[in-house]
Amino acid sequence: MMERLEQDNHYAASAPAASLWEKLGEKIEEAPGEPALNLWAILGAKVDFAKYKPKRISNYELTEGKTAQGQVYYMLKNPAAGTYLQLGAQELFLWNMMDGEHSVKDMSIAFLLKYGALPIDLIINMLAALQNKAFLERRPVNLYQKTAQTLARRALQSKGKLYLTALKVMAVILKAFFWMLGGNIVTLRKIDKFVGALYRRGGKLLFHPVAQVAYILLIVLGLATLFMPAGAQGGVTVGFSTIAFIYLGLLAIILVHEGVHALTCKHYRREVKEAGLSFYLGTLVAFVDTTDMWMEPDRRHRMAVSWAGPYSNLILGAACSLGIFLSPWPQVDVVLTSLATVNFLLVFTNLNPLLEWDGYYMLMDYLEIPCLRRRSLNFVRKQLWGKLKARASFNREEKIFTVFGLLAGLWTVIVLVMFALFLPQRIMGWSNALFGLLDKIFSYF
Amino acid sequence: MDKVTDILVEYTDALLQGKPVSKDVEPELAAEFRPLWETVEFLHGVLRPAPVPAELAQRLENRLAAEWRERQEKPASIPQALRQALEQLISRALSDEGFRARLIEDPEQAARGLGLTLTPYELAALRTMDTNQLASLIQDLDERISKTSLGPTDLSGLLDLMER
Numbered sequence: 001m002m003e004r005l006e007q008d009n010h011y012a013a014s015a016p017a018a019s020l021w022e023k024l025g026e027k028i029e030e031a032p033g034e035p036a037l038n039l040w041a042i043l044g045a046k047v048d049f050a051k052y053k054p055k056r057i058s059n060y061e062l063t064e065g066k067t068a069q070g071q072v073y074y075m076l077k078n079p080a081a082g083t084y085l086q087l088g089a090q091e092l093f094l095w096n097m098m099d100g101e102h103s104v105k106d107m108s109i110a111f112l113l114k115y116g117a118l119p120i121d122l123i124i125n126m127l128a129a130l131q132n133k134a135f136l137e138r139r140p141v142n143l144y145q146k147t148a149q150t151l152a153r154r155a156l157q158s159k160g161k162l163y164l165t166a167l168k169v170m171a172v173i174l175k176a177f178f179w180m181l182g183g184n185i186v187t188l189r190k191i192d193k194f195v196g197a198l199y200r201r202g203g204k205l206l207f208h209p210v211a212q213v214a215y216i217l218l219i220v221l222g223l224a225t226l227f228m229p230a231g232a233q234g235g236v237t238v239g240f241s242t243i244a245f246i247y248l249g250l251l252a253i254i255l256v257h258e259g260v261h262a263l264t265c266k267h268y269r270r271e272v273k274e275a276g277l278s279f280y281l282g283t284l285v286a287f288v289d290t291t292d293m294w295m296e297p298d299r300r301h302r303m304a305v306s307w308a309g310p311y312s313n314l315i316l317g318a319a320c321s322l323g324i325f326l327s328p329w330p331q332v333d334v335v336l337t338s339l340a341t342v343n344f345l346l347v348f349t350n351l352n353p354l355l356e357w358d359g360y361y362m363l364m365d366y367l368e369i370p371c372l373r374r375r376s377l378n379f380v381r382k383q384l385w386g387k388l389k390a391r392a393s394f395n396r397e398e399k400i401f402t403v404f405g406l407l408a409g410l411w412t413v414i415v416l417v418m419f420a421l422f423l424p425q426r427i428m429g430w431s432n433a434l435f436g437l438l439d440k441i442f443s444y445f
Numbered sequence: 446m447d448k449v450t451d452i453l454v455e456y457t458d459a460l461l462q463g464k465p466v467s468k469d470v471e472p473e474l475a476a477e478f479r480p481l482w483e484t485v486e487f488l489h490g491v492l493r494p495a496p497v498p499a500e501l502a503q504r505l506e507n508r509l510a511a512e513w514r515e516r517q518e519k520p521a522s523i524p525q526a527l528r529q530a531l532e533q534l535i536s537r538a539l540s541d542e543g544f545r546a547r548l549i550e551d552p553e554q555a556a557r558g559l560g561l562t563l564t565p566y567e568l569a570a571l572r573t574m575d576t577n578q579l580a581s582l583i584q585d586l587d588e589r590i591s592k593t594s595l596g597p598t599d600l601s602g603l604l605d606l607m608e609r
Contacts, residue, residue, distance in 0.1 A: 050539040108535045118549070120545055125583060133585075286593045291586070291587075305591075309593065349594060356592075358592075364587065
């Protein structure tokens, strides 16, 4: 202790007459032509929303589109983050001013002069959307929210490790459940180059007018033979090789379905962001991400990408049906019958717009209402009953939201209930099937 | 004649540049928001009963027409005084939701609450604010994920077939 005091005295004795702070104060006072440092003014300016100067990212893509009603809109893409946003002409005016030089106040005044309206809510909502989608540089951090989250986490930790562990286990279970509803199992992120090469090396022939005519002929012939007796007659024994062919055929159907989505996307010169295996509402699915089609202004092209998958199933189903009619071999008929059934089922499954399958994207593009499902469900949940009680009139969008929201909500509940009810049975079925298949393979050899 | 010309030029400049002018004419500056013919009518009215030479009227009309066209084509500039008042109002409106509502409802009252006395010119500018016309088109977009269910490839179904 004495030693410490001596040390402090030593420092005190050797310290200069004026303290560091006093010297700094003098320096600030003496600074020629510089205004006195006003820390509070600087801090005030930093947190003043009116003085915030948003700066848009430098690397972005912008395309212009027009709805059927003639309304102009703009699609914005951040290629690095893979995010998209739709803007109107007024928002584009503000976006063009977000150069890091103009403050929110400057933008408000310029907007007022151009459009005769004060865009405060518009700017607030737009900045929030741009931040969420990573379209702004120097993204502001919500300090108060982050502090509140940290405090909440600390409060939780202080209640004891047991409580925390129980919560963590629950979080893991919930995470697994939600992953089963929509989590990715395998994701191929660099698929775009591969699909591009595939398109250039022959894939583009699928879009040739001659090929289009051939598809229609095949569909007509295939559907006509659907109701005719099969070419082969007599009984058949289903063996391992038949099952193997059916299984390979099913995998081929899936590859073709997803492959044509990707190739059609490339046909319109847009990027295939990723592909892989995923869960969707508890169902195992193969997927291709064609979100980049939003940058395509023509809605018919966007619809064509969605239509390509079920269309391929229709063609393949018709081809299988024609094969059954022509084939003289009963074993081949068994394989083709299974594949035709799956193809026609996939056509109907995918065209159902009530879940986010291909039919949904087609309907959304046709109606020109992005996020149709989310907005419809929100409308039904938050606004519909109020409007019905008040006997208020419904505009076009609200009518669509009501019909689609009610049907989609009902259908989703049915699917989720079925998923929850049959999940244990399904898991048992999968494990039994796996062991059964292994058994068959070993007995075959 | 020279005096008439001077008055006309002075008022026209004041009108076009938003410079302060004498009190009795100031309210009429709101006419800048009216179409051109109304502005010219106003000038004629100020100078009555002095006759306006046809040549001078024509020159003024041309000048105003050119100015009007320019303003229609590019965002208008606004006088410094109005800009300062607007800046104060907008700064407050950006940070205070309650004030924002009051400003839209009654700009004059809201401005007075801030200690600002707005000129008729400024009030006219604020009253032209039509908040209803701001139907936002900003829209989040769905991820477009094409999917094929692997349900049909359930091995259990295939094995059932094999058992038969």
